[in-house]
Amino acid sequence: MKWIYGKQELKNLERGQENCYLLTNGLGGFSSLTMTGSVSRNDHALLMACVQAPNHRYNMVHRLKESLCFGKEEIVLSSQEFADGQKEEGCPYLSSFVFDDMPIWRFLVHGVEIRREIAMKQGENTVAVRYSIRNRSGKTAELKVMPFYQFTPKGSEPEPEQKFQYTKNAVISNGMTLYFQTNGTLDNIEEIQETYFYSYDACDGRRETGLAKSGHIITESVQPGEEKILKLVYSMENADQDADVIILEMQTYRKALEAKAGLHKEMAKELVKSASQFVSRRESTNGRTILAGYPFFEDWGRDTMIALPGVCISTGQYETAKEILRTFAVHERRGLMPNLFPEGGNDPLYNTVDAALLFINCVYLYYQAAGGRAFVQEMYPVMERIIKAYREGTDYGIHMDEDGLIQSGEGLWQVTWMDVRVGDILPTPRHGKPVEINAYWYNALCIMDELAETADKKAVYTQLKEKVKASFVDKFWMDDKKCLKDLVSGTKADAQIRCNQIWAVSLTFTMLDPEKEQQVVETVFEKLYTPYGIRTLEQEDQEFHGLYQGKMEDRDMAYHQGTVWTFPLGAYYLAYLKVNQYSPEAKKIVREQLEVMEAAMREGCIGQLPEIYDGENPTRSKGCFAQAWSVGEILRVYEALEKL
Known part of the structure; x- marks a missing residue:
């Protein structure tokens, strides 16, 4: 089935966080974020890896901060609640959220269309993100993606002093290495720490806040009239894979399940x-x-x-x-x-x-x-x-x-x-x-x-x-x-x-x-x-x-x-x-x-x-x-x- 959510169901962060998606990898690992792409509970993650199947799970990539820049103008597309009461609210730019064997987000910003897709590979702690960017504006647009990491057991969070090492193809922390691959431009930055408010956990008496860290930004520049695809693959095993292939494999796998039943x-x-x-x-x-x-x-x-x-x-x-x-x-x-x-x-x-x-x-x-x-x-x-x-x-x-x-x-x-x-x-x-x-x-x-x-x-x-x-x-x-x-x-x-x-x-x-x-x-x-x-x-x-x-x-x-x-x-x-x-x-x-x-x-x-x-x-x-x-x-x- 194709589950479609329009702007009336994404009109603000509260509504957009009511629902989430789930992808799993057959090892106990999973990917799950809200319809806005935010984390509203401490066990949400872009990549929740399982290092010993099926229960030894680690929250590796907690969330992605995304923005679209036109020169000096920066428009935040991602959404997130923070512990200090601040919010990122990219909901006005979110045209729809669709779950059709994988989660699909569509953004529209001043004539620029962005489609984001996420897929998970069976049998591996590997997740792929693909952004399709179509610039129909008269300005150069630059998509910036800043991943935030935890590298801690599911349900816990990094200590403030936990160190992260960022290389051109890996992030290393807490004795673990997460490999990544991107066709975008990678730039290291001074490390940023965010502290989140988990609204779903708060209402159930669970831990209300948690933190994650980032030390690099991935960028893709798109000229007027141009279309580009930005790909990002994270893996505990092997990130030298094409996001397109991972997405197709997941779709094929799910269709085969239907046929067999x-x-x-x-x-x-x-x-x-x-x-x-x-x-x-x-x-x-x-x-x-x-x-x-x-x-x-x-x-x-x-x-x-x-x-x-x-x-x-x-x-x-x-x-x-x-x-x-x-x-x-x-x-x-x-x-x-x-x-x-x-x-x-x-x-x-x-x-x-x-x-x-x-x-x-x-x-x-x-x-x-x-x-x-x-x-x-x-x-x-x-x-x-x-x-x-x-x-x-x-x-x-x-x-x-x-x-x-x-x-x-x-x-x-x-x-x-x-x-x-x-x-x-x-x-x-x-x-x-x-x-x-x-x-x-x-x-x-x-x-x-x-x-x-x-x-x-x-x-x-x-x-x-x-x-x-x-x-x-x-x-x-x-x-x-x-x-x-x-x-x-x-x-x-x-x-x-x-x-x-x-x-x-x-x-x-x-x-x-x-x-x-x-x-x-x-x-x-x-x-x-x-x-x-x-x-x-x-x-x-x-x-x-x-x-x-x-x-x-x-x-x-x-x-x-x-x-x-x-x-x-x-x-x-x-x-x-x-x-x-x-x-x-x-x-x-x-x-x-x-x-x-x-x-x-x-x-x-x-x-x-x-x-x-x-x-x-x-x-x-x-x-x-x-x-x-x-x-x-x-x-x-x-x-x-x-x-x-």
């Missing part, structure tokens, strides 16, 4: 390309992984298993899916899958009850889509160990109770996705038998029997499945509320109406009869549904938090207490289609409701779906501006609409 709806095609941005190499495992979200999150086991069906399987990236599942299989311990992979010699963390059960689901969905008897046979012993460990008991209080249901959680360990801990406070203490975990458990048991013949095994879980099904309906169903408990723990949290029950309907194998499934879907719609996501707690609950804002402690207390999450919306739509037998009318309703996703993808990070919204009135994306499981789950809905 084979989906037809324009929104689905865009989500396919968005999904690819989360796939990254992981150096410590020498394999690929899925990053949970930009700009904050790493690759987590739970998030990977929720995102993988949409991010990899719905997009036709079967080899990537298989590679990721193999990596997890190797790291299975005591029936658990890593929630955080090892780095620097550290052991993985296994504090998740859902990742292992969802691993079984992912293997099944992969087999359904791509086939591969040998792969099922390879994975089946790992899956058997998972089932055995959950039956007999493993870490974090995870074990099967006498009723066949899975219990989990102990002490301060939060092992479901609602895992926030604020000091010694557990805002959502879900110790006991969580509803979605037991839905995953039943689904996993059914999958084991379904795949047994393929794996040259015997189906041995029939009796246990029936026991789990009977216990689940008996323990979780609330006839007065026409929905499921969130938890079986003997606490008041049990009867809270939360989004987790929707997975007891949306999975392939479920335990409720059709009437109860329909009632769950209707209750979730009535109590929790919003166009941009599902509330984590109904508004009538006394623990409901309607706003996600302020310092981290305040945000964490609201995180799962009403905050709207986009990713459960995918399960809701899949459940709705299921209980309505994928009828033409049901598909029509879902298509109409999904239309608003285009608006969601125009806001925040353009072409992406975010992590969360406020629970009270979800209007502005919050948290990660691009979230893997949000994209993956909504993509699965589009796939279902086209193929089921």
